[in-house]
Amino acid sequence: MEHVLNSLKEVGVQKPTDVIIQQVKELLMSGQLQPGDKLPPERKLSEKFGVGRTHVREAIRKLEFYGILKTRPQSGTYVASIGISALESLISDVLRIDSYSFLSLVETREVLELSSVSYACERHNNEDIAKLETSLNSYLEKAEKHISAVEEDLMFHLTIADLGKNKVLKSMLLIIIPDIIFNYNVFNVCETVTNKALEEHRLLYNYIRNRASEAAVRTMKEHLKGVMDFAKSIVQ
């Protein structure tokens, strides 16, 4: 019951920074702010939103990190030319609009993960394998004690993406997976540490290590089957 309260709280008591980010995003998506445009000065924004300048700055810093804004000292903050780096914000924003079905999310995850693991088999080096092993172990360590290992699970999949040497693919997964986990939890079907999942992680590690691409892809597909079936089942 605890986690329900937590998730509610997170939605309800939104941090000022996130509110600003949300507002700026809306300005961007509605087209009121075009790439290259200059943002109102921090002081005006803080006044407008009725919040301290610190929060405005933090929001700008975060958006800058995503590559959405560029700030030039003593001049102003500008909207960057939209690139792949804008992915995160745009997607995560769009996802909350709810018009995207959970199935779409899961499907897309499958597409990305299968490619990711395939690239990983093809491109990893010895150093990478060490990283993957560490990641696997920190997952197993918790999972074998039946402790929730959501973060470690996520990290394992991202490490696979790392091995694939494709950052775009990785950043897309980075966005999609947490969203899936969130939605999955909402439906109270959270069973991240089944024996099946545990064994599949081990298998994935071995297959990738031996560059057994086909087997790895097959295992990954099976690994995602649970979520996929669930997603299909809730489609009206």
Place this chain on the structure above:
Amino acid sequence: MEHVLNSLKEVGVQKPTDVIIQQVKELLMSGQLQPGDKLPPERKLSEKFGVGRTHVREAIRKLEFYGILKTRPQSGTYVASIGISALESLISDVLRIDSYSFLSLVETREVLELSSVSYACERHNNEDIAKLETSLNSYLEKAEKHISAVEEDLMFHLTIADLGKNKVLKSMLLIIIPDIIFNYNVFNVCETVTNKALEEHRLLYNYIRNRASEAAVRTMKEHLKGVMDFAKSIVQ
């Protein structure tokens, strides 16, 4: 000669924030900081590094964003409990935020487009086919006159994604494709309206209409081969 000066400058005049990140990174890699450990308070750090607390905070914010640190108000900042090797890889990413390689972009596009066209074959209805035909025609109209039809080209691909009924996939393509086109143009290899591309669009339309999934996927792959080869060629 210009870029040499720039890169030297970047190394020499490193921002205080980046210096801190570097230091924290070394603490992590030397094992002096283990996952779960508590970081020295911000004031101590700023004193130690001889830099304002603002910069320390910014560095922490950045590392927190990457999931390396967790900060609990009025308590302290802690090293997140994920594998140390994962930390290494993530931290190294922090310092070179710069661009995703063009190849990554193109690869990801291929992954998305192939899935997209496959879903399209499977899920479209008659109404959809009409839309796709309209889209194809407005492309052909321009292309046959050898007028640049970048927008129409893009729209055709997005329509295919529409037919696939997966909005997440579509929105990802929506973000990736313009970025590719931009990069492609930068290298002056703009030849969007070759006869080959023209014919491939026609083929794609027909295959999708007849639900010839395999043929459609094959054609799409061939269609993207040009960009893919170019991307591979510019990788040193």
Place this chain on the structure above:
DNA sequence: GAGATATAATTGGTCAACCAAATTAAATGC
């Protein structure tokens, strides 16, 4: 009136002081 120069206003960056929550230490009661 046009261009150059000096001045004022604007703006992001930085800093030091202060706040409230959390932690720790001390005091209290039994």
Place this chain on the structure above:
DNA sequence: GCATTTAATTTGGTTGACCAATTATATCTC
């Protein structure tokens, strides 16, 4: 001696003032 309560301290969060670079405006020169 132990548990509970209370006070003091530590800590991240926040604020407002100040700084230096930039930009806009006014002034001056010809």
